[in-house]
Amino acid sequence: AQSVTQLGSHVSVSEGALVLLRCNYSSSVPPYLFWYVQYPNQGLQLLLKYTTGATLVKGINGFEAEFKKSETSFHLTKPSAHMSDAAEYFCAVGYNQGGKLIFGQGTELSVKP
Amino acid sequence: EAGVAQSPRYKIIEKRQSVAFWCNPISGHATLYWYQQILGQGPKLLIQFQNNGVVDDSQLPKDRFSAERLKGVDSTLKIQPAKLEDSAVYLCASSTDGLGVDGYTFGSGTRLTVV
Secondary structure, eight states: OOEEEEEOSEEEEETTSOEEEEEEEEOSSOOEEEEEEEOTTSOEEEEEEEOSSOSEEEOGGGOEEEEEGGGTEEEEEESSOOGGGOEEEEEEEEOTTTSOEEEOOOEEEEEEO | OOOOEEEOSEEEEOTTOOEEEEEEOOTTOOEEEEEEEOTTSOOEEEEEEETTEEEEOTTSOTTTEEEEOGGGSOEEEEESSOOGGGOEEEEEEEESSSSOTTOOEEOOOEEEEEO
16 A cells, blocks of 8 residues: 655754655655645645656745655755744655545654744 | 635534534635544545545545535535544645646645544
């Protein structure tokens, strides 16, 4: 079965430090890859996506992610964390099979002043 | 562009009662999804509609959950009777295509607490 694994349910960084949130997927079929952010009591907001083409994709709020097929990974990074980045982050994969997205369990990012 | 609208935002019911949630997707979005997000977990697809037809309801507990999308626009999700384990946030999302290539637009969700 296709699955998504996010390493670390909680990640804590200092303001200004590098943010690295890890995501690995299991599939032999090239997927579509997404990162969503969820602020408290809100729905999920699309940060960035990879479908085809350039493997390094840039998203909103300074985030970017790189698709590495050989590692089946799609890690999310941001060079310098801001207090407003504190939220829950979800990695998701989709396939050309009707639009269903499979989500990871989420990583809660805390940013310390 | 208006977003995906959901109501109510919060609902508290006793077990064995029934409850219904409503969703209005973005205008023109043919595909509508209902996801269940249990605390501490990622969202899980319950049902996917393409216009007013069901594409995928394999994860929907059909003995207690039902959903419809009349006229291919608004949708309602119903639980009857509710169980304690149904406590979760129910998220509605819509997309322009049925492939998910562009990602979804999510509503703010309905937080259900079953006591």
